[in-house]
Amino acid sequence: MNFKGTLPTLILEALRHEPNHGYRIAQQIKERSQGVLDFKEGTLYPALHKLENEGLVKSHNSIENGRPRRYYRITESGRKALSKDRAHWREVSQAVTIILGEARQ
Amino acid sequence: MTRLDSWLDQATRRLSRDSAAQVRAEIKEHYESAREAATSRGATADDADQQAIAALGDARTANCQYRKVLLTAAEARILRQGNWEARAICSRVWLKRTLVALPLAALIAATVFFLMGSLETARILLIAGLGTSLLFAAPMLPVYTPSRSRIYRVVKGLAIVAMLTLVFGSDALKWSWLLISCLWPVFWVERTRASIRRKLQVADWPKQLYL
Numbered sequence: 001m002n003f004k005g006t007l008p009t010l011i012l013e014a015l016r017h018e019p020n021h022g023y024r025i026a027q028q029i030k031e032r033s034q035g036v037l038d039f040k041e042g043t044l045y046p047a048l049h050k051l052e053n054e055g056l057v058k059s060h061n062s063i064e065n066g067r068p069r070r071y072y073r074i075t076e077s078g079r080k081a082l083s084k085d086r087a088h089w090r091e092v093s094q095a096v097t098i099i100l101g102e103a104r105q
Numbered sequence: 106m107t108r109l110d111s112w113l114d115q116a117t118r119r120l121s122r123d124s125a126a127q128v129r130a131e132i133k134e135h136y137e138s139a140r141e142a143a144t145s146r147g148a149t150a151d152d153a154d155q156q157a158i159a160a161l162g163d164a165r166t167a168n169c170q171y172r173k174v175l176l177t178a179a180e181a182r183i184l185r186q187g188n189w190e191a192r193a194i195c196s197r198v199w200l201k202r203t204l205v206a207l208p209l210a211a212l213i214a215a216t217v218f219f220l221m222g223s224l225e226t227a228r229i230l231l232i233a234g235l236g237t238s239l240l241f242a243a244p245m246l247p248v249y250t251p252s253r254s255r256i257y258r259v260v261k262g263l264a265i266v267a268m269l270t271l272v273f274g275s276d277a278l279k280w281s282w283l284l285i286s287c288l289w290p291v292f293w294v295e296r297t298r299a300s301i302r303r304k305l306q307v308a309d310w311p312k313q314l315y316l
Contacts, residue, residue, distance in 0.1 A: 022131060023138035040162020041139070042116065045131050046170035053174060053304055070131055 007039065007047045008056075009089065012074055012082040015057060019073035021064070022048065048072055056081050108158045109136055115164035120171060121181035128171060132161065180301050183294065187313035205245055208238035228271055235268045243316050251307055254315040261316075265291075 014020065014028045025048075026041045051057045056078035062071050074082070106114075113132060117125035136157050143153035161167070176184070211234035219227035239261060248257045273280050302314055 021134070023135050026135075027142075040160070040166070041135060042112075042132070042161035042164065042167035043170055045128070045135075046167065046174050049171075049174040053306060055306065067134070067137070068130075069134060 006089070007043070008051055009082065009085040010037070011044070011047055011051060011072075012056065012078050012085070015072055015074040015078070016082065019071045021069045021071050025072070051078070108154060109133070112158055112161060112164045116167045116171060118168050119177050119179075120168075121176040121178050123181070124171070124175035124177070127175065136161070174304060176301065176304055180297055180304070183297050184301065184311065184313075187311065201245065204237075204241035208234045208242050211237060232268055232271050235264050235271075239264055239268075244312060246316075248315045249312070251315075257316060 010029050011025055014025045014032075020028070022044055023041075026039075026044050029037055029039070048057065048059075052059055052072075054077075056075060057072045058075055059070050059072045062069050109132075113129050116132065117128050120128065139157035139160055140153045143156045144150070148156060211230050215227045215230035215234055218224075218230060243257070243261070246257065248254055269277065269284065273284070277284070298314060302310070305314070
């Protein structure tokens with residue numbers, strides 16, 4: 001499913017509880033959406049860099065099982081942006097549900 | 106050349122050396138994890154490789170998106186050149202003082218000539234004062250916050266318009282071909298700087314990005 005524009009919000013949500021690396025963020029989004037939100041993983045990193053440039057996430061290098069990993073964590077501004085995005089999404093989805101519900105009747 | 110190498114070559118096209126190295130490292134890390142996961146699900150080495158590459162998607166699309174958020178080779182070159190110019194000026198105290206004094210002297214002289222009634226000389230000196238202050242004195246100004254930078258850029262724009270008005274006056278339209286051909290490099294550099302500002306965090310901005 002195409003979910004252009006919502007990837008940054010989904011990344012912030014994936015990082016809400018704990019810092020994570022790119023591969024796990026991608027898998028988490030796919031798993032939590034039960035495979036509905038399937039995206040090309042090469043586009044995940046540009047989105048992560050954009051969030052980092054905007055100060056919404058921060059990254060650091062770490063070693064996991066002997067392999068270097070770049071971990072990302074959400075910042076305080078990132079949490080604020082996430083709650084704003086969540087409220088906005090609720091409004092949009094409610095409006096779309098109403099419209100589509102009307103169309104069916 | 107492996108599938109991953111050719112994917113990376115496309116995805117890192119026209120990126121700066123540092124940006125390309127960063128992309129290579131993160132994508133390799135991602136690819137290895139994806140390959141391991143596929144192998145643990147029972148895929149053969151070749152299938153795992155194919156699945157990991159397919160999951161990354163189109164390299165050209167990734168390249169387009171990377172170019173929007175990471176420094177390109179052209180942007181890195183502009184940053185390097187600007188840093189060299191700033192270092193060359195700031196490392197020599199006498200040069201720094203001369204470059205600050207030059208526009209100031211031109212502006213004072215313009216005022217004196219204006220008061221003496223020599224309007225044409227005053228006009229030329231005012232143009233020279235505005236031009237040299239934009240070129241030389243600006244790096245010495247205390248512009249080191251994004252809000253000051255925005256104010257400075259507005260003032261710079263107004264100074265350029267004032268300078269052009271003083272030079273061409275009502276003939277500006279007639280000379281527009283010359284204006285456009287002379288000013289496009291300025292616009293191009295400004296546009297590139299704006300793009301670099303979006304890509305770098307404020308803490309990493311060199312002095313030239315504030316101007």
